[in-house]
Amino acid sequence: MLHSSSPYCLCALSPFWFLFLPLPPLLPPLPLPLLYMANPYTSPLSPLPLPPLRLSQSQLNRLAACPRKFQHTDLEQLAAPSEPDQQERQAQGTRFHLLMQQWLLGLPVELLVQEDPQLQAWFSAFMAVAPKILTLADDRPVWGQSEHSRTLAFEGYLLTVVYDLLLANEQQAQILDWKTYPRPQNPRWLLHNWQTRLYPFVLAETSAYDADHTAMIYWFFESGEQAPEARRFSVAYDTIQHEQTRHDLIHLLTQLTRWLERYQNGEPFPQVPLESKECDRCSFAIRCDRVTLREETRSQQPSDQENAFALPSLADIQEVAL
Numbered sequence: 001m002l003h004s005s006s007p008y009c010l011c012a013l014s015p016f017w018f019l020f021l022p023l024p025p026l027l028p029p030l031p032l033p034l035l036y037m038a039n040p041y042t043s044p045l046s047p048l049p050l051p052p053l054r055l056s057q058s059q060l061n062r063l064a065a066c067p068r069k070f071q072h073t074d075l076e077q078l079a080a081p082s083e084p085d086q087q088e089r090q091a092q093g094t095r096f097h098l099l100m101q102q103w104l105l106g107l108p109v110e111l112l113v114q115e116d117p118q119l120q121a122w123f124s125a126f127m128a129v130a131p132k133i134l135t136l137a138d139d140r141p142v143w144g145q146s147e148h149s150r151t152l153a154f155e156g157y158l159l160t161v162v163y164d165l166l167l168a169n170e171q172q173a174q175i176l177d178w179k180t181y182p183r184p185q186n187p188r189w190l191l192h193n194w195q196t197r198l199y200p201f202v203l204a205e206t207s208a209y210d211a212d213h214t215a216m217i218y219w220f221f222e223s224g225e226q227a228p229e230a231r232r233f234s235v236a237y238d239t240i241q242h243e244q245t246r247h248d249l250i251h252l253l254t255q256l257t258r259w260l261e262r263y264q265n266g267e268p269f270p271q272v273p274l275e276s277k278e279c280d281r282c283s284f285a286i287r288c289d290r291v292t293l294r295e296e297t298r299s300q301q302p303s304d305q306e307n308a309f310a311l312p313s314l315a316d317i318q319e320v321a322l
C-alpha cells in the first residue's frame with residue numbers, strides 16, 4: 001500500500017535522489033484491499049457470496065488463452081514445475097528485479113553484481129542509459145517508486161498490478177517494466193498482452209492521470225554472448241485504447257463470472273478448440289486428453305475428418321470459440 005510520506009528512507013544514497021520526492025497529489029494512496037480467502041472456488045462447500053477474486057495480468061493472459069488452463073492453474077493450482085533451464089532463467093530475472101529495487105532504494109549492490117556475471121552485464125546495460133530511463137520528457141521534478149502496487153475493484157474482481165518502476169510528475173506518469181530477454185521482433189504479441197493493457201488502465205482508473213498522460217515502457221536487457229544492450233519499447237496509450245480495454249475487460253470478466261458459476265455446479269471451464277496451437281506447448285495436454293485425441297484426429301484426416309469429430313471421446317470435450 002502507498003503512503004504519502006517518502007517511500008524510501010535511504011534516498012540520500014541514490015544518485016537519482018529526485019526519485020524520492022514525496023508522492024505527488026495525483027497519486028493518492030489506495031484503500032486497503034478487501035481480504036481474499038485463497039481459492040474458495042475449488043470447494044463445492046464454499047458458501048455464496050464468494051469474496052472478490054484477485055486477478056493479475058498473467059492470470060488474465062491465461063484466461064484469455066484458454067479458460068481450462070486458468071481453471072487448472074489458478075483455481076486448482078495444478079501447474080507443473082517448469083524445466084530446469086527455464087527455472088534458472090526465471091530465477092535470474094527475479095534476481096535482476098531485486099537488484100534494481102535495491103539500487104533504486106539507494107542500497108549498495110556491488111556484492112550482488114560481483115558474484116553474478118549475468119547480473120553485472122544487465123546492470124551495466126542499465127547504467128549506460130539510466131539517465132534516459134529515469135527522466136520524463138519535461139523538466140519537472142520526478143517522483144518514482146519501484147515495485148509499486150495498485151488494486152482496482154472492477155466488475156466484482158480485484159485487478160492487481162505491480163509496476164517495476166513508476167515515474168511521475170505533475171503532468172504525466174510512466175510505467176516501466178524490466179524484461180531480461182530480447183526485444184521481440186514482432187511486437188504484436190506485446191501490444192495484445194494483458195500486461196501492456198492492464199497496467200496503464202489501472203493507473204488511469206486509480207489516479208488523476210488520465211489515459212492521454214499515461215505511458216507504458218518496456219526495457220529489454222538481452223542476454224547472450226555479446227554485451228547486453230538495453231532496448232526500449234514504448235507503448236502509446238490514449239483514451240481510445242483505455243475504453244477498448246474497458247470493453248474487453250468487461251467481456252472477459254463477464255465470461256469468467258459465468259464459468260465460475262458453472263464450475264461451482266461441477267461443470268469445468270471450456271477448453272480451446274482441438275486444433276488450437278495453445279495445446280502444443282501446454283503442460284495439461286495429457287490431463288486434457290489432447291495428446292491422444294489429436295493423434296486420433298490426425299490419423300483420420302483428411303479423408304474422414306467429419307467422423308474424427310464424431311468419435312465418442314470427443315463428445316466429452318466441451319469446446320468454445322474464443
Ligand code: SF4
Nearest residue numbers: 066271279282285288
Ligand atoms: S491442453 Fe489445451 S485445452 Fe487443455 S488446458 Fe492446455 S491449452 Fe487448454
